[in-house]
Amino acid sequence: MSNQYCTFRISDILFGVDVLKVQEIIRFQVLTEVPLAPVSVRGLVNLRGQIVTALDLHRRLDIQPSGQLDVEPINIVLCTEGGAVSLLVDEVGDVLTVHDEHDEPPPPTVNERTRELLTKVCKLEDELLLVLDADRTVDLGGHP
Amino acid sequence: MSDELDGMDEILSEFLVESYENLDSLDSDLIVLEGAPESTEILGKVFRTIHSIKGTSGVLGFEKLERVTHVGENLLSRMRDGILTFDQDIATALLQLVDAVRQMLGCIETEGADGDQDFGALIALLEQLLEQDAVPTPAGVQADVTPAEVSEPDPEPAPGPSEEVARSGAPNAERTVRVHVKLLDQLMNQVGELVLARNRILQCGSRHENPVLQSTIQELNLITTELQEEVMKTRMQPIGSIWNKFPRAIRDLCVSFEKKVDLVMEGRETELDRTLIEAIKAPLTHAIRNSVDHGIETPERRLLAGKPATGTVRLCAYHEGGMVAIELWDDGAGVDPQRVAAKAIEKGILTSDEAARLGQRDLLNLVFAPGFSMASKVTNVSGRGVGMDVVRTNIEGIGGTVELKSEVGKWTELKFNIPLTLAIIPALMVHHHGGRYAIPQASLVELLRLDGSQAGGAIERVHGARVCRLRGKLLPLLNLGEVLGLDGPFWPDEDDTRRTWNVVVLRCDGQSFGLLVDSINDTEEIVVKPLGKQLKEIPVFAGATIMGDGNVALILDVLGVAKSGSVLSTGIERRDTSGSGHQEVAAPTGTTLILVEIRAGERVAIPLSSVNRLEDFPSASVERSGQREVIQYRGLVLPLVRLDGGSEAGAKPEAGGHLQVIVKGEGAEQVGIVVDRIIDILEAPVNLELEDAPRSIVLDGRVTELLDTTQIQARAGHEEAAR
Known part of the structure; x- marks a missing residue:
């Protein structure tokens, strides 16, 4: 059986989420910062009248920005249990169809914070695709 | 196949909605009937409701529901025929029947079946009432028959209910449509969006001068505003829709406490947003229970106190200043601020020093403090200390306020101020x-x-x-x-x-x-x-x-x-630090007054509500216009009135000093009242709107004259005209 992933990059690392979880992809929107919010929250965006929380995936996944700070991030709006949530990513890639024989659980040596959010790692021909669990990614729970 | 199932579901849900509505009115009808047993019209309505539930439940195959309602129907039919008369026992039994039906409907809604609870005891009770009068009739026998046989004597199973409902329902039933609440909520959301988009267009449009664009924007603006109002209206419900439950609740409380209470409801057509109606239901119910439990005394004690044996609880709703005011008034024992203070000290809510510094009104409002309870003994309705603070928290949660007023031995009033809507x-x-x-x-x-x-x-x-x-x-x-x-x-x-x-x-x-x-x-x-x-x-x-x-x-x-x-x-x-308490102005029982000194030692009080501003002018700025003293004030000429009479005309303004002036009225109507000193702002228990309002009162331990500012204003205006 094969799965489809919407792929994107954060500091050159290729990530993917289940394509069925993605509501839409929109260019950068003006953000309203929220004081006292968890650090992963970059702010609020107005998505056609709906107020959506935008999460910074660098901070969420503990990944250092890769230097290109002037590039405006792109919103991947996910449709989750708690409503729409936007992930801010550096670059959006293709939708990939991957057969599950290429899947493997994330190796135990991956940074723990990231590993909690990964469902699996797909071995693509020339690189690895890290598949994020959409609901766990947007659930900040006790995490900052 | 699935179409057929959908059809069934639809019939079922319609049956549930209809029955719930009918049951709600049944509660109040039965209570009216208890007061006026001879009303055949209401009896007929009650009968039809039970009959249509019975009919439909038979068709849909809910045997238990059918069996219970059938016995009730028999009982009602015998009353309709004048064989039995309506009394309290019957009322209690029928109310229990209503509860049982409601419970079964709940089961049907969640599980699709009428539940496994056995209402044998209730049926036996109803049957016993049926047998009460010694004349055995076929109806009495019928009550014992099994459900299978019951459906036989009912000649009109399916068409019955709908016809009945159409007849008993409002004549304009064809002009209304049932719409799902969710749809209304979505509509409201979208109108909200439209309002925002309109605001944005208005902002952009103001930068262009194209007349066609301008008029289109104006039109859009108007239409949006109207649409918003209309959609808001669809979400409005009369507050009576929750009040319907109260007569029943009060009756039950009266029976268990052996008290007698008349419930008077005024303004039940006052409309509120649906979400708010839901939100105030619980606090209001709680407050009503409190009124009956703590407020109204037992008939014996009431008679001793020289009051009628039957207490009155009045519920009154009206619009006031863009909010909905709900007053819950009872002529019970009232709340003694000193006892409240003693209780609060006992519960450690505040110290006796702090209590001594509080005014009567603040003391009374201590009942809203968390953990406060007045009841000396815990009853099954109140006295657990989770009362009024929850009421206040709930009301404040929706942006409302609640305040308690009382006169010991005479009355208690709880006033709720609720916003009209939450969405915008x-x-x-x-x-x-x-x-x-x-x-x-x-x-x-x-x-x-x-x-x-x-x-x-x-x-x-x-x-x-x-x-x-x-x-x-x-x-x-x-x-x-x-x-x-x-x-x-x-x-x-x-x-x-x-x-x-x-x-x-x-x-x-x-x-x-x-x-x-x-x-x-x-x-x-x-x-x-x-x-x-x-x-x-x-x-x-x-x-x-x-x-x-x-x-x-x-x-x-x-x-x-x-x-x-x-x-x-x-x-x-939790103490009032603002002192003046603007909302007090509208209070019917107390008036906020400004206490001023007009001549050495002479004090006069002016109602704060009639005062526009307090100003301080240098004496040098006083000018003369004919016989009058005037001051230029905000681009207008402000005539001055001196309360110490004689100096009004001809007196020379004292050089270098300042004048304290109370400005009353707006625009050209303005009058400045010159006073020596403003002493304080305080609340007095007088109602100046009454015909027989006093001319002077005791304030701060001294006799103080109440100034009739309208007269002064008229005097200034009159002199103006005379010149």
């Missing part, structure tokens, strides 16, 4: 640190501008806590930046005498405080939107909204801000 609220926009925040206007008291050049600086410190002086009282200050974690505990330029500060005075839970912000903008109508669950944990935000420019602004939760700034750390700090 007026809010004050403020800026701080580049961020934009909305403060709901419901908690806004006033705006202040503090000047650093004031003696001792505008901001003073009480052991590190910032305060400022507002009309002689200390107002705790919070810095919005500090509350939001943007500033440290040290405020920039705090001691700078050249700096001015913008302060928004807010009030929640009986406590006022000032919030320092960078700048204060306009007020706007905003649409409240919830925050995502990632941000739900932040107590200082109530939600977010979209502004005219399309960006998002956060809405401050005033209660959360107060708590995070520890303005409300303990119950004892």
Whole structure:
């Protein structure tokens, strides 16, 4: 059986989420910062009248920005249990169809914070695709 | 196949909705019937309701429901035929029947079957009542038959109910349509969006001069406003829809406490937003139970106190100042402020010193403190100490207020002020640190501008806590930046005498405080939107909204801000620090008065409601116009009236001094009343709207004349005309 992933990059690392979880992809929107919010929250965006929380995936996944700070991030709006949530990513890639024989659980040596959010790692021909669990990614729970 | 199932589901859900509605009216009908057993019209209505539930349940195959309603129907039919008369026992049994039916309907709704509870006892009770009069009739026999046989004598199973409903329902049934609440909510949301888009267009449009565009924008503006109003109306429900439950609740309470209570309801057609109706239901029910349990005395005690044996509970709703006011009044024992204070001290809510400093009104309102209970013994309806504070929390949660007034031995009144709607609220926009925040206007008291050049600086410190002086009282200050974690505990330029500060005075839970912000903008109508669950944990935000420019602004939760700034750390700090209490002006029983001195020693009181402003003019600015003294004031000529009579004409203004002037009226109607000194603002138990309002009262231990300001104004106006 094969799965489809919407792929994107954060500091050159290729990530993917289940394509069925993605509501839409929109260019950068003006953000309203929220004081006292968890650090992963970059702010609020107005998505056609709906107020959506935008999460910074660098901070969420503990990944250092890769230097290109002037590039405006792109919103991947996910449709989750708690409503729409936007992930801010550096670059959006293709939708990939991957057969599950290429899947493997994330190796135990991956940074723990990231590993909690990964469902699996797909071995693509020339690189690895890290598949994020959409609901766990947007659930900040006790995490900052 | 699936179509058929859908059809069944539809019939079922229609049956449920209809039956619930009918049951609600049944409760009140039965109680009316108890008071007037001879009313055949109501009896007929009750009969039809039970009959149609029985009929439909037979068709749908709910045997238990059918069996129970069938016995009830028999009982009712015999009353209709005049064989039995309606009495309290029958009423109780029939009310139990209504409860049983409601329970079974609940089961049908959740499980699709009428539940496995056996209502044998109820059926036996109803049958026993049926047998009560010694004449055995076929109906009595019929009550014992099994459900299978019961359906036989019913000749019109399916068409029966719908016809009955059409007949008993309102004649305009064809003109109304049932719409799902969810659809209305969505509609409301979309109208909210439209309002925002309109605001944006208005902003953009003002930059263009194209007349076609301008008129189109105007049209869009009008249509949107109208649409918003109409859609709001669809969400409005008469408050009577929850009041219907109260006669039944009161009856049950009366039976269990052996009290007699008449419930009077006025203004049940007053409309409120659906969500608010739901929100006030529980607090109101609780308050009514309190009235019957604590308020109304037993008939014996009432007779001893010289009152009629039957107590009165009056529920009254009306529109007042853009809000809905609900008054719950009872002619019971009243609430003694001293006893409240004693209880509060006993419960450790405040110390006796603090209690001694509080006024009567504040003492009474201690009943809203958490953990407070007046009941000397715990009954099954009240006295557990989780009462009035929950009522207040619930009401304040929806932006309303609640206040208690009482006269010992005579009456108690609880007054609720509820906003009309929650979806769109007026809010004050403020800026701080580049961020934009909305403060709901419901908690806004006033705006202040503090000047650093004031003696001792505008901001003073009480052991590190910032305060400022507002009309002689200390107002705790919070810095919005500090509350939001943007500033440290040290405020920039705090001691700078050249700096001015913008302060928004807010009030929640009986406590006022000032919030320092960078700048204060306009007020706007905003649409409240919830925050995502990632941000739900932040107590200082109530939600977010979209502004005219399309960006998002956060809405401050005033209660959360107060708590995070520890303005409300303990119950004892809930004290009225604003003193004047603007809402008191409208109170029918008390009047807020300004106490002034007009001549050495002579005191006069002026109702605050009739006063526009208090001003201080240098005496030199007084000019003369004919025989009159006038002052140029805000581009108008303000005639002055001196209360010490003789000096009015011809007296020379004392050089170098200042005049304290009370400005009354607006625009050309304005009159300035010259007084020597303004002493205080206080509340007095007089009602000036009454015909026989007193001319003088005792205030502050001294006889004080009440000034009739309308007359003074008329006098000034009259003299003006005479000239």
